Amino acid sequence: MxxxxxxxxxxxxxxxxxxxxxxxxxxxxxxxxxxxxxxxxxxxxxxxxxxxxxxxxxxxxxxxxxxxxxxxxxxxxxxxxxxxxxxxxxxxxxxxxxxxxxxxxxxxxxxxxxxxxxxxxxxxxxxxxxxxxxxxxxxxxxxxxxxxxxxxxxxxxxxxxxxxxxxxxxxxxxxxxxxxxxASSDRVVVTFNGKGGHAAVPHRTVDPTIAAASAIMALQTIASRNIDPLDSVVVSIGTLQAGAAYNVIPDSARLELSVRAFSPAVRDELEARIRRICTLQAESYGATAQVDYQRGYPxxxxxxxxxxxxxxxxxxxxxxxxxxxxxxxxxxxxxxxxxxxxxxxxxxxxxxxxxxxxxxxxxxxxxxxxxxxxxxxxxxxxxxxxxxxxxxxxxxxxx
The missing domain is CATH 3.40.630.10 (Zn peptidases)
Known part of the structure; x- marks a missing residue:
């Protein structure tokens, strides 16, 4: 110095x-x-x-x-x-x-x-x-x-x-x-709602964990297939919570995501894609998804x-x-x-x-x-x- x-x-x-x-x-x-x-x-x-x-x-x-x-x-x-x-x-x-x-x-x-x-x-x-x-x-x-x-x-x-x-x-x-x-920093809480029941009769339930798992995999395609490779983004799943017993299919599953970007336009695109993916993945399994998208720092x-x-x-x-x-x-x-x-x-x-x-x-x-x-x-x-x-x-x- x-x-x-x-x-x-x-x-x-x-x-x-x-x-x-x-x-x-x-x-x-x-x-x-x-x-x-x-x-x-x-x-x-x-x-x-x-x-x-x-x-x-x-x-x-x-x-x-x-x-x-x-x-x-x-x-x-x-x-x-x-x-x-x-x-x-x-x-x-x-x-x-x-x-x-x-x-x-x-x-x-x-x-x-x-x-x-x-x-x-x-x-x-x-x-x-x-x-x-x-x-x-x-x-x-x-x-x-x-x-x-x-x-x-x-x-x-x-x-x-x-x-x-x-x-x-x-x-x-x-x-x-x-x-x-x-980067901007957003917190997203996604709740998948289904119909719980006994693990021995899954056909009588609507399993929200399947919808959540499918959404987790689909969310990873945002960075690889929806956003320009020259734009840096992060979509990370920090928490996955569902159920309390091994032989019970729960009524709901919950994800929390950390979402980051360097462009306001890309930030908007991330939100739109996350909402659409979670909603439609849930719908495809007969469940529903509630997306609480919380904008943090710009x-x-x-x-x-x-x-x-x-x-x-x-x-x-x-x-x-x-x-x-x-x-x-x-x-x-x-x-x-x-x-x-x-x-x-x-x-x-x-x-x-x-x-x-x-x-x-x-x-x-x-x-x-x-x-x-x-x-x-x-x-x-x-x-x-x-x-x-x-x-x-x-x-x-x-x-």
């Missing part, structure tokens, strides 16, 4: 802050302690602070000069309902909850950036720091609720940016992608100009060797996509360490997020916060 990090910042204090957040994880829309901590620190730095946005969200605003230009930087605060298996000193003290996705790190990063921005004041315009609740909750999570409660009317932004740690890449490397970067699309500017900033500060400007898209999803539907901007990644490598500071082996053995890599704090401050100065620099 080529950057010289701000020596006026007590980086050890932000490591301690991150670990404090890790000890006290809070699930979506329950981030009361985290929100108070964020609000108190922003006020101490001179920001105007609004609390209670989307329940537990916090927005800190700092103005400097007389320019009308505005930037929004977003961090998520919520944890996951996972029992932590690490044995670090700062492991979760809340049973059944942990920061298994690094949102403790994201919060600490933006607070460190808040200090750099406030102390240097090398900008002309308005900075909105958006601390969002409930990123992990799906389509009805924090970003959507903040927008519905007037986020961008109350805190206008010309562009908005967010960052997520990315295990699998060296710590501190920056990854970008213009256009569609993360496709996350980074706008061209904002992505190119972010790449340029990262190259200037950290060197081209630490910047990947055209990383592969991800089939995962992210509710920052809602904000990018409202305003131009860029969602970027910062490497959190090579998976399987041992962290010299903790002795933990780096693993993927949403894992009980995951921990955020504190080596990312300084480069990520430095990037946020540099991006702010680049976009709102004196004209």
């Amino acid at each position: 080529t950057a010289n990090f701000d020596t006026a910042i007590d980086w050890d204090a932000y490591v301690a802050l991150r670990r404090d957040l890790h000890r006290h994880p809070e699930l979506g829309f329950q981030e009361f302690r985290s929100a108070r901590l964020v609000a108190d620190r922003l006020r101490a730095l001179g920001y105007d602070v609004v609390e209670g946005v989307a329940g537990t969200g916090v927005v800190g605003t700092l103005r400097n000069g007389d320019s009308s230009r505005r930037i929004g930087l977003r961090a998520d605060m919520d944890a996951l309902p996972i029992q932590e298996s690490t044995r670090v000193d700062w492991a979760s003290e809340v049973p059944g909850a942990m920061h298994a996705c690094g949102h403790d790190g994201h919060t600490a990063i933006l607070l460190a950036a808040a200090e750099i921005i406030a102390r240097k004041r090398k900008f002309d315009g308005t900075v909105h720091l958006i601390f969002q609740p409930a990123e992990e909750l799906g389509g009805g999570g924090g970003a959507r609720r903040m927008i519905e409660e007037g986020l961008f009317e109350r805190f206008p932004c010309d562009a908005v940016f967010a960052m997520h740690n990315m295990p699998g890449w060296p710590a501190g490397q920056f990854l970008f992608r213009e256009g569609a970067m993360m 496709v996350l699309v980074n706008t061209a100009d904002e992505t190119r500017e972010a790449v340029e900033v990262a190259r200037r500060v950290f060197g081209a060797e630490n910047v990947q400007p055209d990383t592969e898209p991800l089939m995962g999803s992210e509710d920052f996509a809602y904000m990018l539907r409202e305003r131009p901007g860029c969602y970027l990644l910062i490497g959190n360490g090579v998976i399987g490598a041992t962290d010299p500071g903790t002795g933990l082996r780096h693993c993927m997020v949403h894992n009980p053995g995951y921990d955020f890599n504190d080596a990312c704090l300084a480069p990520a916060a430095t990037f946020w401050a540099a991006l702010t100065e680049y976009r709102l620099g004196p004209q």
Whole structure:
């Protein structure tokens, strides 16, 4: 890493802050302690602070000069309902909850950036720091609720940016992608209804498990026969539930699907095909199917100009060797996509360490997020916060 990090910042204090957040994880829309901590620190730095946005969200605003230009930087605060298996000193003290996705790190990063921005004041315009609740909750999570409660009317932004740690890449490397970067994510619940009965007389029943099994196989033809091979899609069956006894044909069977795509048009086609396949497969066996199609996060699309500017900033500060400007898209999803539907901007990644490598500071082996053995890599704090401050100065620099 080529950057010289701000020596006026007590980086050890932000490591301690991150670990404090890790000890006290809070699930979506329950981030009361985290929100108070964020609000108190922003006020101490001179920001105007609004609390209670989307329940537990916090927005800190700092103005400097007389320019009308505005930037929004977003961090998520919520944890996951996972029992932590690490044995670090700062492991979760809340049973059944942990920061298994690094949102403790994201919060600490933006607070460190808040200090750099406030102390240097090398900008002309308005900075909105958006601390969002409930990123992990799906389509009805924090970003959507903040927008519905007037986020961008109350805190206008010309562009908005967010960052997520990315295990699998060296710590501190920056990854970008213009256009569609993360997939939409939908949950589908299909209930097949038939007529149960004794397993010894199947001809007197309408077996919903046969209809469900046939639909499972037919659903796999969507990707192979209905969607352009150049369009990436996922149709995965996560649960299959039917019956409670080996000698009883049940009345119903239930499937739950995860459906992902990179195009709104393809997303619509997936829904139409899933509904048709499940309904007609059930009908062919004399059963019926009820399809509950739940739209989650939309496709996350980074706008061209904002992505190119972010790449340029990262190259200037950290060197081209630490910047990947055209990383592969991800089939995962992210509710920052809602904000990018409202305003131009860029969602970027910062490497959190090579998976399987041992962290010299903790002795933990780096693993993927949403894992009980995951921990955020504190080596990312300084480069990520430095990037946020540099991006702010680049976009709102004196004209």
